[in-house]
Amino acid sequence: MRQDPLSYLDDELNALRKQGVYRHLRVLDGEQKAHASIDHTSVVNLSSNNYLGLTTHPELRERALDALRTLGVGTGSVRTIAGTMAIHMELERRLAIFKKTEAAVVFQSGFTANAGTVSSILGRDDVIVSDELNHASIIDGARLSRATIKVFPHRDVAAARRILEELPRGQRKLLITDGVFSMDGDLGPLPELCDLADEFGCIMMIDDAHASGVFGSHGRGTVDHFGMHGRVDVQVGTLSKAIGALGGYVAGSQSLIDFLHHRARPFLFSTSHPPSVAATCIAALDLLESEPQLIDRLWENTRFFKTGLQQLGFDTGISESPITPVIVGEGALAMTLSDRLFAEGVFAQGIGFPTVPKGRARVRTIVTSTHTRDELQFALDAFRKVGTELGILHRNPDQ
Ligand SMILES: Cc1ncc(COP(=O)(O)O)c(C=O)c1O
Numbered sequence: 001m002r003q004d005p006l007s008y009l010d011d012e013l014n015a016l017r018k019q020g021v022y023r024h025l026r027v028l029d030g031e032q033k034a035h036a037s038i039d040h041t042s043v044v045n046l047s048s049n050n051y052l053g054l055t056t057h058p059e060l061r062e063r064a065l066d067a068l069r070t071l072g073v074g075t076g077s078v079r080t081i082a083g084t085m086a087i088h089m090e091l092e093r094r095l096a097i098f099k100k101t102e103a104a105v106v107f108q109s110g111f112t113a114n115a116g117t118v119s120s121i122l123g124r125d126d127v128i129v130s131d132e133l134n135h136a137s138i139i140d141g142a143r144l145s146r147a148t149i150k151v152f153p154h155r156d157v158a159a160a161r162r163i164l165e166e167l168p169r170g171q172r173k174l175l176i177t178d179g180v181f182s183m184d185g186d187l188g189p190l191p192e193l194c195d196l197a198d199e200f201g202c203i204m205m206i207d208d209a210h211a212s213g214v215f216g217s218h219g220r221g222t223v224d225h226f227g228m229h230g231r232v233d234v235q236v237g238t239l240s241k242a243i244g245a246l247g248g249y250v251a252g253s254q255s256l257i258d259f260l261h262h263r264a265r266p267f268l269f270s271t272s273h274p275p276s277v278a279a280t281c282i283a284a285l286d287l288l289e290s291e292p293q294l295i296d297r298l299w300e301n302t303r304f305f306k307t308g309l310q311q312l313g314f315d316t317g318i319s320e321s322p323i324t325p326v327i328v329g330e331g332a333l334a335m336t337l338s339d340r341l342f343a344e345g346v347f348a349q350g351i352g353f354p355t356v357p358k359g360r361a362r363v364r365t366i367v368t369s370t371h372t373r374d375e376l377q378f379a380l381d382a383f384r385k386v387g388t389e390l391g392i393l394h395r396n397p398d399q
Contacts, residue, residue: 053370054244110238113248185319213242
């Protein structure tokens with residue numbers, strides 16, 4: 001009988017089981033909402049990136065349905081052959097206006113936007129200077145580019161400077177940071193990095209996946225938040241988080257976008273978005289323009305929940321955004337915390353190595369503008385109960 005050549009995968013999976021970090025996929029029974037049914041359990045959902053509740057917004061649904069009726073369900077081609085519809089061009093026009101750049105191009109996901117861009121604009125003679133906690137898609141793009149990768153400690157501008165000082169002046173180099181770091185919720189030091197980029201002649205790139213729709217005027221992101229328009233050469237955003245649908249984009253100069261049309265492999269070799277996705281994203285941009293109070297509500301909820309967790313005595317790290325980690329240390333403890341919270345009616349996913357460093361496992365919480373105060377208080381009560389039970393509160397919450 002033929003031996004299964006993939007049997008080593010079972011060994012690895014068994015090792016994960018032994019460490020207590022093997023995860024089953026949680027399944028939504030219905031829509032992605034602040035209060036959802038997951039695995040047939042009604043829970044307050046603190047694990048989505050649906051910052052503004054747009055995944056189920058009535059206006060977005062209508063616009064998607066309109067596009068389905070009038071333009072069909074798919075495009076049948078990659079963008080560069082027959083898969084570019086007028087609605088894709090319109091979305092890109094709108095994204096360029098939103099990000100205050102000359103042009104923009106949409107990719108199938110934020111992941112492919114990062115990976116496709118970094119891997120195509122840099123080559124083997126170049127250097128990428130990257131924060132150690134940058135997103136996996138940046139790391140993969142950097143590897144694919146074959147450029148030399150120099151990693152600086154998280155948010156350590158002085159260390160980034162030391163790396164740059166050692167590089168030849170004429171060397172082509174990319175300085176790259178996340179706008180909001182997805183596991184800690186803290187911000188990249190964009191103004192200081194832009195200064196470095198100016199001084200050392202770097203291409204400056206930011207991944208604003210978690211900042212678009214959240215930071216800056218009408219959700220324009222951290223470039224707007226820090227007043228850095230015109231100083232960041234490559235801005236990546238996602239359409240999969242606050243925008244509520246799917247996709248990623250790059251905003252920058254017309255030349256950058258023209259180049260990506262010719263060289264970014266996910267753009268060239270993977271079919272374009274169904275028109276309903278593009279229509280949904282345009283409707284979301286309309287909403288960001290007309291209803292900025294959605295973002296205000298997100299921030300009110302963020303302040304309430306973050307303060308609540310801190311007052312209970314949890315270690316919430318250095319978050320400055322709606323992403324608030326509850327850091328507990330070992331992976332197995334994070335998974336137990338997550339499971340116990342779920343049993344109490346709160347979904348906050350446990351996250352361990354390799355997504356976060358060893359010893360920094362956590363459950364990650366993300367509030368949205370659509371959580372009610374009662375839902376957030378319910379979640380805080382559950383955290384208090386389970387945190388006390390597991391002995392992970394730094395202070396006695398009754399003090
Ligand atoms: C910082 C960051 N960049 C990029 C991405 C990828 O975005 P998408 O989910 O649209 O592929 C994510 C999502 O996980 C992210 O957190």
